[in-house]
Amino acid sequence: MKNTLCCFVAVLLLASCASTKNRKIRKEIGRELNDRLLDNQFTGFLVMDATTKDTIFCKNHLKYFTPASNTKIFTLYTSLQVLPEKVPALKYLVQGDTLFIQGTGDPTLLHPHFQDSTAIDFLKNYEHIALYLNNFNTAKFGAGWAWDDYPYYYQVERSGFPLYGNVVTVFGKDSIQAIPAYFKNNIVAMEYPINREADRNLFYYAADRTDTLTVPFRVDSSLTRVLLETVLKKKVQIINEFPEGDKELLFSVISDSVNKRMMVESDNFLAEQLLILAASSLSDTLDGFRAQEYILENQLSDLQHPPRWVDGSGLSRYNLFTPQSMVHVLQKLFDELPRDRLFTLFPAGGVSGTLEDWYTGDDQPYIYAKSGSLGNNYCLSGYLITHTGKTLIFSFMNNHFLRPSSEIKKRMEAILELLRDTY
Template identity: 55%
Template sequence: MYNGLLHMSKIMKKILIAFSIAIFITSCSSYKKTLKKQTDPILSSTFYQNQFTGLLVFDPENRDTLYAYQSKKYFTPASNTKIFTLFASLQLLPDKVPTLKYWQQGKKLYVQGTGDPAALHPYFKDSTALNFLKRHANIELDLNNLEGEKLGQGWAWDDYDYYYQPEMTPMPLYGNVVSISRTKVIPEFFKGNIVRNWHRRNRDLEKNTFYVAPSRRDTVEIPYRTDSVLTKKLLEAALNKNISLGKPAYTPKKETLYGIPTDSLYVRMMHESDNFIAEQLLILASSTLSDTLSGKKARDYVLENYLQDLRQAPRWVDGSGLSRYNLFTPEAMVNVLDKLYQSMARKRLFAIFPENGVSGTLKGWDYDGGVPKLYAKSGSLSNNYCLSGYLITRSGKTLIFSFMNNHYRQPTSEVKKRMQQVLRQVAETY
């Protein structure tokens, strides 16, 4: 009798499980049909006729694709590239920034840059390296370990004097920009290089002469032209002591000096879409692989060791997304976002991404009633706008999406309006 009841109980349990699965499959199928019915007419409208658009919406809990439209095709991602840079940094960097490498021989301290972008940065104002170097009288800098150009492959050459395109260096100082206000110049080293006069450019192409209109009231940041001698002079001015440049023939095992939390760099990169930090993060990440600093080596290493399962391998040429040579698919973007979602604490992950209506580049993306809630990275170049990240639906589900728009001629505000409509429908439906 008991065995018979036990047998019946097992059968009932199997029936209930099968019934639940059937309801779930039917429910998912219903969601997909509704999303398709709502979204297809928008993406096939005349508005999208002469542009290129891709969208993927994925449920990371049920491992289910809810909607896909040209999601396997390649797009210019703009600053969505920073999602891959974030992923690479999280794989290779420790909790605190490796701010420089050093070793001591006798009374001389040898120092090598790691690419740390925070040293004396206008926002971070990190003095970790400076305070360490102040304790040593005899310092020799090795600034020969950066492999690659100062400006990225495919960057717009005529943006050299804009704040968002500083040069890449092995030991950045002050964010590699000069901050100029009506009363102050940081670093003061460049005070004599400021011309208070209107000019069509902010800086001369090949030299550090900076132009600021006398009527300008705000603080302007202008990238300065870098080289090893200038880095030495800036550091000497900050330390108030002489240092030397060199490349020792023999280098023993180095020690590493650690600075601010790396999460502070990630937040700044993602919230403000800071190109300088993005590029230097890849250089910084490469410092954990070898003494040779190379953003390319970091990218290649991450693709080969952590992202070898991507079904559409990206063309990934920089850390910031400034280059139009970058090519990523919405599917690859969602794949990396999913890896982050599965491996990180939700609170930490969402804090790194801009929140719509609250922070960073999504502060102006708000919805009545607060649905959907987005934690996402935008990316914009002329005629291109992309948005990828996490969407919280009205029912509380977390979805991952990548919505890419390339080569449109309409105002970006109109592109965003339709994106918001689609994402709102996803949030209300699922």
């Protein structure tokens, strides 16, 4: 009885110490967030212990924010829940001497980074190829995307059968070169305010440039056919109806290789195509909204504050998410994936991707998180490893500030370091 009483008292003392420590942490964070620097912006912050699920700090965590690329956390979760281990590259059916194919939205085929040719090698085995493109039911640009961002890599057109990442890569010293080479004659060697005309595939690259330029191209069925014919060195027929029959699947790269690049490099094109890929695994219709509906109605039906989820990348300012929803999904990922796999899917502070220059640890990273940036908005959501070895899950959202984002990041870094050092 005496031993039991002693243990009970010890537990109470430990709980009291923990409670006192947490109060001090909350007070210090509150003081930082009440600084005049943050007066004219909207800030939300939620931090939880990943193991105990105790809330360490919260402010405006139930309010909706423009998340920017934090939206990719929801896209990542959808991809991990729906896609198989390898990316579905094609759906196909063989009838007689003809191979009938339709796209899945696979972004890796001849992509400048992945340079995957699985589908090309497969197609070369058939003399007669019929391509069906009418299963793509998604607008090329998302709702709320900026109309004048069309010539920049971060706003590549979405499509059902992407080739070369839907971009042309221009480079050269002595002479201008292009990948795919089909566009070489579409490049004008002159200095010009824009990289491409808005309504056609006419590109500009100054003759004295020595860097590499990556520009989205306009996608249509005729161009897709020509690019495919060029690489296959054979004719491809565009068809309006796909024949009846059981389709088979061809797979390409490991899905996590796409997930990781999407998250670490914050690649908007890959994010958009991952939602389309997820839709292809649910039905024959390539509509990213179907994948969003599915995941919200099933695996994320327990969200207390369902988001306004408009696209896969976070380019749209129509997106609205709460810090609590972000933490909810991050907690699911933490509970469902091994740590060594989960953390490699996120940028590491001071080491990789969009966090390479921020949130540097002592001898190893202490932050594994997804950043999100739009004009006057900066958000960061992910995982924090404390000096005591605990894992915290957080979502830190800042909207509508007018100061340089570097000042906001410095204040965030101070708060995150406080959690690292004291919890």
